[in-house]
Amino acid sequence: MALKVTKNKSPKPPIGCDLTECMSMLSGAWAPNVIWHLRSGARRFNELRIDIPPVSAKVLSARLKELQERGIIERNVMPTSPPSVEYQLTELGMELVPALQAIVEVGHKLKMRD
Amino acid sequence: MALKVTKNKSPKPPIGCDLTECMSMLSGAWAPNVIWHLRSGARRFNELRIDIPPVSAKVLSARLKELQERGIIERNVMPTSPPSVEYQLTELGMELVPALQAIVEVGHKLKMRD
């Protein structure tokens, strides 16, 4: 056989927190889309439903709640009537935008490559 | 009521391809982990199983196959006996690493923030 556990010894100096845990920030259906559509400013619940077409109210509201708990977005109720609710990225949330952008760029290149 | 569809008109100049589609590059359990663990070089099937503890052979092999089809990783069979198989990131695949890194950094900050 000859090898078994040669060279490679799992080169992982704990960078901070583990990937799985960090990636779970973006977990749940439409989570990245929500962040993406908030990248250019606050939007309201029903606007987001239209922005992200096949998302159901149930899932959107669940996702918004989670993202808020994770510290990625903020919820502000506007004293109109009926009250409308605006969601926007927190400062940390905004830091995710370039990361998503980078992913989109790679995705784009992969599509062009054939 | 007063508003209905005020100001915001979905500020989306199609950046290239849509987010959902691009994000699907990373879809499936453990996909980001596979990329992450290949970031510092090629690794073999059973090494990856050990690197990413609770992944089953079935899912790992499915994920590797998908990532390969997507053009993110390459598979090389080494003529040893029994043959061992090395997986490594393609050039496009490597471009995903900084994006994942950025996400990890935000995740880390969120954890520290309390």
Added chain:
DNA sequence: GAATTGAGTTACCCTGCGGTAACCTGATGT
């Protein structure tokens, strides 16, 4: 000749997550 190894594959089960549809609340417009 039996056991081990690497790299999977297959059959089976089971759960969680998302979709659909209906409903709610309080203030306003007609």
Added chain:
DNA sequence: ACATCAGGTTACCGCAGGGTAACTCAATTC
């Protein structure tokens, strides 16, 4: 008086996707 609107919530259902366990195959070593 009634419908409408914003922003949800709730009950129910279905299935895709992951886990487990057992098996394969060929070459090698004991």
